Amino acid sequence: MPEISHRDRDRCCVAGIGVALLLSLGDVRPAGALDAPASTRIARAARPIALDLAAALAAYKTYVVGQADAFVRETARFVAAIQGGRVAEARGLYAPARAPYERIEPLAALFPDLIKRLDVRSDEFELRERDPAFVGFHRLEFALFALGTTEGMGEFAERLAAETVILRDRMTAVAIPPAKAVGAASALIEGIASTKISGEEERYSRTDLWDFQANIEGSKVVFVLLRPLLDDHAFVARVERSYKRIEDLLARYRAPDGGFQSYDNLTARDRNALKGPITLLAEDLSTLRGRLNID
């Protein structure tokens, strides 16, 4: 039965894929994995998925810690530029520093106190930017892109760097609940749909597309790891199509330097074009936990 062997290959790949993913921070499409035939259909009750699931979750944990680690490194570069008063350089390092965080954002949400110091937005405060609790990435974004300065930012930057280390340490120590890991696939998409597509997240820097890309990558890592456990071919194909459509749309807005254009360049119609596959993906991924029998 060739299908069985494909399936077995998919399974064997799970751990390997995880490692492959860890090695490629930017492109999460593991060679061959997307092109591999979908797993065969077998009765759900008879499916011994527990071990596969455990392997997938272990691989995901490695991925998450890897991203948390990259987050520490990238943020350190960003912080160094701020502390050196190099505005242009700091601006350029802002979005890349956030990318690892945006890939694992729903897991960071395991630590609500921390994300309120790392990633809080000014619109969460009645006083907006004047609120003393407005700290972290967006406080620095505000200074760099809206005010055009690094002045007075040294302390904010230093605190941010320290928070990233705390996040990595906690992420390394924590046992990620399976529902949280699987739910991260949809949570990242829900984040885009609810507040990011509007351009609320990166309102000063207009680097929203960097976040989208990282969110999609982080979501797809979860899906790719779990894909061998899914026996609904039509579902798998539809989800893959949605990811592909979003990736293709985002690719249109790549800048020559490998980054992304300003979100301001997108018309209402351009944003609508993203809304379609994002909403479809959000609906589909909302069934992922149920399909895997994870409460």
Added chain:
Amino acid sequence: MTDLSFPNLTRRHLLGGLGATAFAGRAHAEDETPTAATAGTLAVQPFHGPHQAGIITPQPAAALYVAFDVLAERRADLAPLMRTLTERLAFLTRGGAVPETHPQLPPRDSGILGPTVLSDNLTATVSVGASLFDYRFGLARARPRHLGPMERFSNDALDPAQCHGDLLIQFCSNTAETNIHALRDVIKATPGLLAPRWKVEGFLPPHVVKTMGADTVRNMLGFKDGTANLDARDPRVMDRYVWVGQNHGEPAWAVGGSYQVVRIIRTLVERWDRTPLGEQEAIIGRHKGSGAPLRQSHERDTPDYAADPNGEAVSLAAHIRLANPRLPGTEDNLILRRSYNYSRGITAAGQLDMGLLFVCYQADLTAGFITVQNRLSGEGLEEYIRPIGGGYFFALPGVADPENTLGEGLLAAT
């Protein structure tokens, strides 16, 4: 069935002319506790027919207008979208049990009406905007001939975020919850195909609604609005003024449909409330209390403009006189109005954001709304109103039978 629950219902009662239902109603009236049956929650409006419901249907108390952008990118995606809409709206209109959900999956139904969806007088009327006929779907040649983007009239301050749309659904029912339930059902059923663009909710006083048109609703200016409306119960009047027919020069698919105008008209109520009564009445052309045309005594008296050529009773610039001058020739410009009141937040200036959710239907948009609105241009009322949103749409012809779908004629036309 009813008689089983009322053991004292005898043959004599029935012979005495009381139907079982009427009797049950009287029995219930004694404790005055409304039930699902008496509260109108089981009232059903037909979904199938030559025209969509919700146009000549008597207005229930709650309305919800939502304009959508169609996200589908290919012509081939429109048919499934219309099929899904037809299927969902047919179910929601009829009501019924919601499917059971596996506890590990998100529920198919929002649940805000409970495990059984009540029909609750719901109508859901689907119309299309001019933008649906742009380059995307190859429908340009099927565009109804008067359908374009809503133009800006001289007193308008249109907010692009509250204007136009590829598709509009008008939900009307007894309660806001029923409309919201239907909207959420549609959104859940059309991921990747539709994105809400703007939305506005309207209301009418339920006690007036219950009189089925015998009483006239007052708008946020305190005046009766809609007194001289067309009689929606007269099929000949509707065929002349509301429904697109064979002889309107429209594409064949459009026959049975109707042009729909939606205008979100803010009324500057604080200023209005600081305007002398006599001036208010002169601006509108009616007595505020009775609704009668000025110098007449009953709401439904017909103003005699021939006897008042200089506007001594009803000013030549009065709203009712400009809207319907009752001159030879202007009878072609009559429209079926179906408006609601709305009220939402506070404006940037700290005033109340409320007004009229003006809706009208007509067979000929140019002869109807556009002509009437051009006549109204410069009226005294303009100081107190500011149209801020809405659009021109075309309400699709009805879904004849359960095997048909909304817009199938349109999609087959090109």
